[in-house]
Amino acid sequence: MGKELIFQTLRHEKVDEIPWVPFAGVHVGKLKGYTAEQVLRDEDKLVECLIEANKLYTPDGLPVIFDLQVEAEILGCELMWAENNPPSVKSHPLSGEKSIPCNCKIPTPESGRLPMILSAMRRVKEAIGEETALYGLICGPFTLASHLRGTDIFMDMVSDPGYVKELVNYCAQVSIAVSQMYIDAGMDVIAVVDPLVSQVSPKHIEKMLSEGFSAVFDYVRSKGVFSSFFVCGNATKQIEVMCKTGPDSVSVDENVNLAAAKEVTDKYNITIGGNIPLTTTMLHGTQEDNMKGVIDLIDSLDHFNLIVSPGCDMPYDTPIENTIACAQAVKHPESTRKLIENYEVVIDDSDVEIPDYANLDKVLIECFLLDPEQCAACTYMLASVEDNWDELKDMADYRVYKYFIKEDIARTRKMGIANLPTMCINGEQKYISIIPSKEELIEAVKEAQAKK
Template sequence: MAKELIFKSLRHEKTSDIPWVPFAGVHAGKIVGYTAEEVLTDEDKLVEAILAANKFYIPDGLPVLFDLQVEAEILGCDLLWAKNNPPSVKSHPLEGENKSIPCNCKIPTRESGRLPVILSAMRRIKAEIGSEVALYGLICGPFTLASHLRGSDIFMDMINDPAYVKDLVNFCSQVAVQMSEMYIEAGMDVIAVVDPLVSQVSPKHIERMLSEGFKAVFDYIRNQGAYSCFFVCGNATKQIEVMCQMGPDGISVDENVNLAKAKEITDRYNISIGGNIPLTTTMLHGTQEDNMKGVIDLLDSIADHHNLIISPGCDMPYDTPIENTVACAEAVKHPEKARQLIENYQVVVDDIHVELPDYASLDKVLIELFLLDPEQCAACTYMLAAVEDAYNDMKDIAEYRVYKYFIKEDIARTRKMGIANLPTMCINGEQKYISIIPNKQELIAEVKKYVK
């Protein structure tokens, strides 16, 4: 049975095959012709979309919903909705001087926000395919949820008021526990704690301010008899070990992380690891052969396939071609057949010509933001917000540009700049902040160093 592959992997048992989990998210809506907003707000459309994703992609595990703003909306954040992406947070009830906890924030109940729709959809999907497929309930991790409430101020708080950050994260961990309880009750087998911003924090800060809250969530999930997975985005290489120490059953990373090297760490803790098919260059813009080769190359880079789950690096882009995901599924489930199909195949890089600025002759300091997607990637959102928050104080001496890694020209520019990890902030062509979000004062001080 497909779901047993997931369970065995998360129990750290040997498996006959490698489990496959497509993070279809809002892309599931694309399969059946619905917008992201429709599948995230309409129960019937969500159920139809997830059942279609199950039919096309033959998964061993499947998320029911990939939306990290469900809790934020309940706790008072305003959302900006989009047709092709999950919503983004556009207001922060605890920003500025309003630091009280929980302020107007209340622990979610089964009647809060969109939860009645989500929980009912989960129960229906469980009844339809839950006997065969391991269902993932995705919740917003405590630190990312804290950043939704506090905004980019939280990065300055980590320096000036770490006790407040720890209290806020612990409150958000209570929210995560409550969400876990409701999702497990609705039939979810695996609770994925999705916290993109963990990659933006040093291991030392994680241990001081975040670990206690995260451990409480993973302990609760285990005590309820469910499995847990810790999702992180960005270059989390330095954070993998401290993530393991929080006690999840599995960890999932994106293409910024070398999966083989990360697995050496997770293996020491006997924790499963999942990932990390590239989302845009391969799944969105590649061919079927590119996707098969990507999976095979990934498998070949890892000597021991024990404790391994193959999946996209994060929530799949809405417009990902169905045939590309089918190709990934085939390569995971039938690797030897895939090897024959791609024998002698070479990936062709679409090398679009782009002109880089003449940084030495610029009138103003140029800040360039190389992002995955500022509307979908939380780490990218807050890196952009850091620049926007500081811009009024430096607009006379600096300007900024945003490049998005799902646009072909921006992918080519990223390659030409030699940028290996996203999000990255460059100043006058130099990579200054790689998967790290600077606070306002730090950024302004750094920009001033470049003024002629």
């Protein structure tokens, strides 16, 4: 049974198969013709789609909802809704106001969309919970703090680390409260999803963030439930400090070399999950691309303490047959190898033209992002430019490239960009999985301008 396979893997036992967890998120809406907004607001549609995903994708574990804005909405952030993505945070209640929300703002089961989510969890638990491990995904304390504070938090980390730690610890209490509700609703694994952890240094994590994260994982463990620390972006340098916060598992995306990261997680006897590429393979690839991608991945790794999954929330329009191909490769690797033994992936980036940076009238800022509407790290990297545009516009122009658009994928490859999000200034990769402060960005643009 898939659920027991997940449990054995998270208990760090030897298993005969590799568990498969599709992070289907809003993609489940596509299975029944519903928009992302419909499945994130309508309990009946969400339950219907999750049951269909369980049938089609034969998962061992399945997230009930992938929306990192649930807690932010409760705490006063305005959301901007989209048809094919989770909502994004539009306003930051603590922007310009360095304060800590009072404990009366800790969510309760009646807050925001939680009544709908908790009811859906209970219904899905009853329908498929005996066979499939159910994941309750919560917004991690640092990303939630960023939702509240906006891009100001990156300057706070330099100018007032005590405030950042206090705010993150408050957000950890929010995470604990929501975790308790999800556990009561039957969730088997609590996944703390914090994309922005990859955007700060391990020293900053240890100084300001670790205490809050450890509190969440300790609490989940005290309730007899498994936990996962889910981070997006190039978290290679952060893996070890993440392990030290005490999760049962860590999940990473395609920015991270899974084999190298597993060497670190194995030292701490922590399970690792990942990291099928979301756009190049799952969204735009063929069934053969997906089967080959999974086979290449599992052939590069020791299968102990391993869960195979997409690198993050699957794009809404991921072809159903591609996800089925991934499931086939995880569940039946030997027969899949025979199907693709002579298959080669073809890539052609020849049509993309790179700007002549030396002869541009202004400095060119280029943001290479996964998806600024879905990826929190991408949202805040773009915001670091847009929020300061009045001070940059006389010196610079900017362009945004999105890694779910084929031409932008080709451009990313041609520029030699290995990790997202990345910000280039006049063609130089200046900020790789790091969000610059206002002062850092303005100074970098001035330096590039002086070289022209």
